[in-house]
Amino acid sequence: MPRGSSPKRERQYEHIKDSALERGESEDRAKEIAARTVNKERARHGESKTASRSSIQDVSSGHRGGKRSHTGAQGPTYDQLYNEAKHRNVKGRSKMNKKQLEHALGR
Numbered sequence: 828m829p830r831g832s833s834p835k836r837e838r839q840y841e842h843i844k845d846s847a848l849e850r851g852e853s854e855d856r857a858k859e860i861a862a863r864t865v866n867k868e869r870a871r872h873g874e875s876k877t878a879s880r881s882s883i884q885d886v887s888s889g890h891r892g893g894k895r896s897h898t899g900a901q902g903p904t905y906d907q908l909y910n911e912a913k914h915r916n917v918k919g920r921s922k923m924n925k926k927q928l929e930h931a932l933g934r
Contacts, residue, residue: 836865839868840861843861845857847860912931
């Protein structure tokens with residue numbers, strides 16, 4: 828958790844981490860899931876200095892509850908694919924549509 832996080836976010840992080848551990852996730856994976864979820868909530872509520880477009884405009888993680896676990900009928904959203912392409916430094920990603928991004932990422 829980032830320094831200066833509220834006690835509420837600390838509790839939220841621990842709860843999510845414990846839940847992930849109970850589901851059988853590794854310690855590192857549980858920490859990652861908890862940190863990503865809490866950071867997204869912080870961004871949605873204006874508690875962080877920076878926020879990705881998908882963090883602000885997407886459905887909240889509490890409401891979504893696994894609806895987009897990358898295995899559904901449509902898979903990840905365009906924004907999720909775009910962010911992954913950005914992370915992997917895929918050239919020309921800004922001009923690609925969802926199908927092209929999927930192909931470029933090897934999905």
